[in-house]
Amino acid sequence: MTETLPDSHPSLAEAAQPHSKVAVFDESQPLAMSAGVSLSPFTIAYQTYGALNADKSNAILLCHALTGDQHVANSHPLTGKPGWWSALVGPGKPFDTDKYFIICSNVLGGCMGTTGPASINPATGRAYGLDLPVVTIADMARAQAMLIDRLGIDTLFCVAGGSMGGMQVLQWAALYPERVFSAMPIATAARHSSQNIAFHEVGRQAIMADPDWRGGDYLAQGVRPVKGLGVARMAAHITYLSEEALQRKFGRKLQDRAEPTFSFDADFQVENYLRHQGSTFVDRFDANSYLYVTRACDYFDLAQDYGGSLAHAFQGSRTRFCVVSFTSDWLYTTAESRAIVHALNAGGAPVSFVEIETDKGHDAFLLDEPDFIATTRGFLRGAAKARGLPDAGEKIP
């Protein structure tokens, strides 16, 4: 390394030295990327929970969403908060760590230890910044498949995830149908809609408009575009909730004051809440990473890769699918999930579909929603039976 990073921010420390297991893929195992280039060497940071059984048939890959990470069921190394899917992953939970071997890796382009724009480019000894090739959902899935190979696992019992994680699930099922026994794409879409691309563009422009972004070279210059990243997060966060939930939670309530101040202070509780969301996010996330992961979603259009027909992506698939949507999710609507179900039916794949009634919006998939948890538990139990795995709660003979 020719120079050290001037910024010693903890989020960058995670990018370099994650609190996770890492798999390093050297020059002998380059990653062929959608952009037409190959990435080498690269690193994947990942967490595992539970134990792999003797015939390696109980492995589940969980795919995280846009700004999630591999810390699915342990306290987060930067924030100290519980893992993002603690509601569903753990002993006795639907993704039962007493029964399954659960793997979650940080996506390519992320900032929690897997190679991303904040990682050191070995060619220059400096952070990649925008020199990292643009990453796609398919690149993420191919990198994950190399990790699964490294772990010596042939077929995954289940691949599951919500939002951008759901896109990875669909990509896995399309790329490696014989390696995916069951799949749960949750609150997701087979292509990113125009409206969703538009929201992402607002976030990216907020980051790029921050003078501290420095054309993406901020790490070398010892600054971070925290204002822009914070605004990007605030705008995005609105899309994760629902009008009804915001109204219920905040209404027009004022923040620690009896009267409006006739200023541009955060008078309203909802403003205060969003500012808090923005300011805490910048402590754990890299701005360039945000550009890369949002772009990966934008480029996602699974049908396009299969001659314009989504059904072709799943033709003849024997993977058992359970597609889940949420009534108040306006970011990834039930109509998007139905389009996936339609294609799976046309392709002849076994598919279940449930629309969960909730007012919590897109984020409902992260929350303790009883019907969603019951569906997940039931689907996995049925799949486990078909796979010949002992039922949840049963002792392994």
Next chain:
Amino acid sequence: MTQTSEGIPQTAVTRIDLLLVAGMVEPGSRVLDVGCGDGELLRLLSETRNVDARGVEISQKGVNDCVAKGLSVVQGDADVDLADYPDDGFDYVILSQTLQATRNPRRVLEQMMRIGKRAIVSFPNFGHWRVRWQLGLRGRMPITENLSYAWYETPNIHLCTIRDFVQLVELVDARIVRAVAMDSSGAPMRVNAPWWAWNLFGEQAVFLLERRSADKS
């Protein structure tokens, strides 16, 4: 082999028409059950006749029950979502005690004949003598064991008689392969009984249909 705790013995299958319907399905075939409820028929079919069983069900609870049984069931509405299924995707499409609750029974039956090579439809017979008695002589909307709702709250908006259904079969260019009517005790009626007798004494009917141009692909 392990037995799951929720394993339901087959004696739990009480609806007689389900057994009749199941008996019409060739083992090893592909079946779509429209309005599959809690999946009782699908489970019966997959366990006893080794079929590739799929379902459509409108209620979230029904879908959850099915998914928990390991069945592949999609939440959807027979009137709307059958349009999403490809031609000839199934050997059988089953509509069990649901036709009378659809908004457009003719369209639903046409879709069934498009999606499946064969269709199985069971429905309550509105021509049964008890129904005729209540409406014709008492002048009241009938309430029977099979049709247990008051007129102002019934989901059954398109009731028909066995003869009406036979006419609909003609309209959708289908052919009756087999038909069974059950009397009030649930026993199948004599096969050689005339249509008028079925229409008067049959409490429920089950029809196995196929396309008139059966070789259409």
